Amino acid sequence: MAPVRDPRPIVISGPSGVGKGTLYNLLFQRHPDTFTLSVSHTTRGPRPGEQDGVHYHFVTKEAFLELKAKDGFVESAQFGDNYYGTSKATIEEQTAKGKTVVLDIEVEGVKQIRAQGFPARFVFIAPPSEEELEKRLRGRGTENETAIQKRLNQAKVELEYAKVPGVHDKVIVNDDLEKAYKELEEFVFAEPLASA
Numbered sequence: 748m749a750p751v752r753d754p755r756p757i758v759i760s761g762p763s764g765v766g767k768g769t770l771y772n773l774l775f776q777r778h779p780d781t782f783t784l785s786v787s788h789t790t791r792g793p794r795p796g797e798q799d800g801v802h803y804h805f806v807t808k809e810a811f812l813e814l815k816a817k818d819g820f821v822e823s824a825q826f827g828d829n830y831y832g833t834s835k836a837t838i839e840e841q842t843a844k845g846k847t848v849v850l851d852i853e854v855e856g857v858k859q860i861r862a863q864g865f866p867a868r869f870v871f872i873a874p875p876s877e878e879e880l881e882k883r884l885r886g887r888g889t890e891n892e893t894a895i896q897k898r899l900n901q902a903k904v905e906l907e908y909a910k911v912p913g914v915h916d917k918v919i920v921n922d923d924l925e926k927a928y929k930e931l932e933e934f935v936f937a938e939p940l941a942s943a
């Protein structure tokens with residue numbers, strides 16, 4: 748397959764459990780050395796096995812806020828006491844190495860990137876139905892009941908936002924995995940003029 752023609756990063760969003768990770772990991776597996784998942788900055792401490800620069804860029808709160816004040820993030824958020832964000836420099840460095848950067852972010856981040864006018868391609872992964880989303884979340888078995896309910900409520904917000912015209916360049920319903928994958932692959936490798 749020809750290389751990715753469009754240099755802009757791919758922003759993938761969609762409700763938790765819809766299959767975002769499954770889909771972009773297939774893209775990474777089937778096109779080795781083509782893509783890279785954006786490494787976020789965080790002020791939380793590393794968990795066992797997490798490496799700086801690989802899983803996250805681990806920074807102090809002061810360093811994070813300084814970079815934020817300098818407009819260094821395309822999107823950032825605070826969860827509890829910790830800050831998270833995607834730095835412009837990270838995206839630019841990876842792009843300069845010839846990689847297509849993939850960002851897996853939630854809807855607030857999408858809004859921030861849009862509001863800044865940062866060049867990117869926006870893909871939304873939608874579930875075939877809310878029932879199926881719930882089934883997948885439960886089937887994955889990684890969250891407790893409270894977390895599942897929270898994610899399902901958040902999913903409603905994300906699905907509503909996805910209906911706003913022009914928010915996403917591409918909406919893919921992840922019903923049959925292989926079919927959804929093909930749609931994603933086709934979009935990603937499309938000629939810039941066809942997808943802009």
Ligand SMILES: Nc1ncnc2c1ncn2[C@@H]1O[C@H](COP(=O)(O)OP(=O)(O)OP(=O)(O)O)[C@@H](O)[C@H]1O
Pocket residue numbers: 761762763764765766767768769770883884886887921922923924925927
């Ligand atoms: N097309 C599909 N059909 C059936 N099951 C699927 C499909 N795509 C993904 N799944 C399953 O759904 C579950 C959730 O997928 P995944 O973890 O990739 O979601 P996610 O959107 O990345 O979630 P999160 O945002 O919470 O990380 C997994 O168990 C995965 O195997």
